[in-house]
Amino acid sequence: GGWATVTVGSWPLLCGAVYYLLLLLLFGSSDWDDFTACERRLLIGLCCCMLVGIGLYDKFRPQPLTVHFIDVGQGDAALVVTPQRQTLLIDTGGLRGDYDTGSRIVLPYLRYLGICSLDMLLLSHGHHDHAGGAAAVAKNIPIRRLILPQEQPSADIQALLKNTKAQLIYAESGTNYSLGNTAIQIISAPVGSADSDANESSLIVRVVSADGSIVFTGDATETEELLAAGQIQPGQVLKVSHHGSNASSSMPFLAAVSPQLAVISVGAANSYGHPGSETLQRLAACGAQVRRTDQDGALKITFDGSQVKCYSYRYQKEFF
Known part of the structure; x- marks a missing residue:
């Protein structure tokens, strides 16, 4: 039962x-x-x-806006918990082979936090390292709303759709959704063509409440970032695009976001050379403190008044 x-x-x-x-x-x-x-x-x-x-x-008890950047190796997965304890999962990781990040990393993390349902699941795009764990998550816990990019559904997204009864929403630029007093702003949602790279249709999303704001970029390209720079408002925390690739994180975009803290979700000793040295230099130039999942493990960030506090699972497990 x-x-x-x-x-x-x-x-x-x-x-x-x-x-x-x-x-x-x-x-x-x-x-x-x-x-x-x-x-x-x-x-x-x-x-x-x-x-x-x-x-x-x-x-x-009172709860500040909190975001968990889950360590899924070379991939992205982040959980936002609002001050009203509503939950938003952005991407679900995905590794090669039979290792399912959804059932073996993301679900245990959610259960550890006592989370048995999701108010919203948002996938930035359909690449396996972002959507590979989504079907397992959907199969095991109910999801109320599902936000997807406007692109041809990848095999991972097709598997997700077979395992969920969530309200399905295809993201459009300029639209806003709410979780209590927290807003999810779709800054950029390019329409992908049949022959385009899914990175080119990656969503750029800003999550904001009275406590603070976080910008999620998926694997957005420099071109997409430049187009979004004119519409985006600053964010205290930035999830760096494409695991810190030199092909993203352009200076105009970083200047528009003006982050205090930049998080790079990346696998240790990955074969792509992520994060790139040029990206790290640009982040340093814009004054952002950089934290990386390959060095720190999972990261928990809380917005306590005007302060942004960051804890590392590898070094500060007592805060998780």
């Missing part, structure tokens, strides 16, 4: 201890303790209240 498995996310050690004590009180023999039946029932009630109280506190 639907309740055979319940996703609760990671628990503090105290919750784990209370949970196992509750199991002992419920199903253990009364011979092992000196409690009366009344005292036993009281302890069971206290354990239940503690677990429910901690769960409710975690569900309703």
Whole structure:
């Protein structure tokens, strides 16, 4: 049935201890303790209240705009959690061979956070390193809205569409969507032709709330960036296009976004030479702090007032 498995996310050690004590009180023999039946029932009630109280506190406590850049190797996957705890997954990674990033990386990450459904899934374009894990995600958790680029659907997107009942939206430049008080602005959504590279139809998206703003670029080309530079507003965080390729991240676009923090989602020792030295120089010239998933692992970024705080799973696991 639907309740055979319940996703609760990671628990503090105290919750784990209370949970196992509750199991002992419920199903253990009364011979092992000196409690009366009344005292036993009281302890069971206290354990239940503690677990429910901690769960409710975690569900309703104030939450800043948060973005997780998931380490999927040479690919992209990012999870945005809004202050109202609505969820937006942008790209799902994808590696060569039988290794499914959706079932082996993205889904476990979502479950660790206690996420059992997605309010929105957005794919920047259909290349395997961005859409390869989408079908597995859709097969295992419900998705309310699905935003796709205007291009011929790749095999990965076709597999996704077979596994979801989400409301299907094809992105158009200049349109906005909302998740509570958070806006998803489609800055650029080129229409791909049958013979064009999917990178040329990659979406450029700006996510903004009262807390802060993030710009996602997929694998947008320099040409697309230059066209978008006149329409885009600044973003405190930039997901660097095409894993830091020298063919993207043009200076006019970087100047328009003016990021405080630039994140490069890239595989360690990849064969493409990403990120390129020219891109790193341009990012340094625009004053952005650079963080990379190949060096830092997954990155968690929170917008706490006017501050942008970045934590690395490799070095600061206690913040995840």
